[in-house]
Amino acid sequence: MxxxxxxxxxxxxxxxxxxxxxxxxxxxxxxxxxxxxxxxxxxxxxxxxxxxxxxxxxxxxxxxxxxxxxxxxxxxxxxxxxxxxxxxxxxxxxxxxxxxxxxxxLLPSYAVSGDIPVSGEMSEVEVQSEYPFPVKVSALVRDKLCLSQKDYQQLVAEGKIRDSSGRDMRKCRLKKGTVLIFE
Ligand SMILES: [Zn+2]
Incomplete structure (x- = not known):
């Protein structure tokens, strides 16, 4: 992986x-x-x-x-x-x-640096943040991958984007040790 x-x-x-x-x-x-x-x-x-x-x-x-x-x-x-x-x-x-x-x-705007996994290849993305910053994971992933709300929902429904600890990818927020799985 x-x-x-x-x-x-x-x-x-x-x-x-x-x-x-x-x-x-x-x-x-x-x-x-x-x-x-x-x-x-x-x-x-x-x-x-x-x-x-x-x-x-x-x-x-x-x-x-x-x-x-x-x-x-x-x-x-x-x-x-x-x-x-x-x-x-x-x-x-x-x-x-x-x-x-x-x-x-109020949440500030933010930048996400790091490479984007290749679609179709199983990948693990560890999300790091120096500060406690409760941004919605869905917003973060959509921004980074330039996904519409609809496309994002579909990938989540198909299990192609998921949280390694099984949290709900439509609602969960960033916390320490957030690891996402992409397929
Ligand atoms: Zn005032």
């Missing part, structure tokens, strides 16, 4: 939906890429700052609350202070982190 690896990379950062006081309704917030570190006595509070796309009102997503600086490595703390781009991105695409902060994240 031929093996392929697809790598999923979000383009841009997910917007999050939450209530904006100034707008008086739910609004889209975008990650500013900036952290705020507040030192109080012996403890630190660290937030990732978001801004309402309509009115610029800020919202702080809590990264650490009342954490002792000694528990963070010096390198990590420095990255918060310097608004390390990669670190900000790591949080901004973490749907669990955003959910934990009471925000609903």
């Amino acid at each position: 031929k093996k392929f690896i697809w790598n999923i990379r979000p383009i841009g950062l997910p917007l999050v939906l939450r209530y904006c006081k100034k707008c008086g309704k739910k609004a889209e917030f975008i990650c500013s890429g900036q952290f705020r570190v507040n030192a109080q006595r012996k403890y630190l509070d660290i937030w990732l700052i978001y801004k309402c796309t309509k009115c610029d009102t800020t919202w702080n997503a809590a990264v650490y609350s009342r954490v002792s600086p000694q528990t963070l490595s010096t390198g990590l703390l420095e990255r918060f202070y310097s608004n390390d781009e990669r670190l900000a991105r790591q949080y901004a695409v973490d749907f669990q982190f955003l959910k934990g902060n009471g925000a609903e994240a």
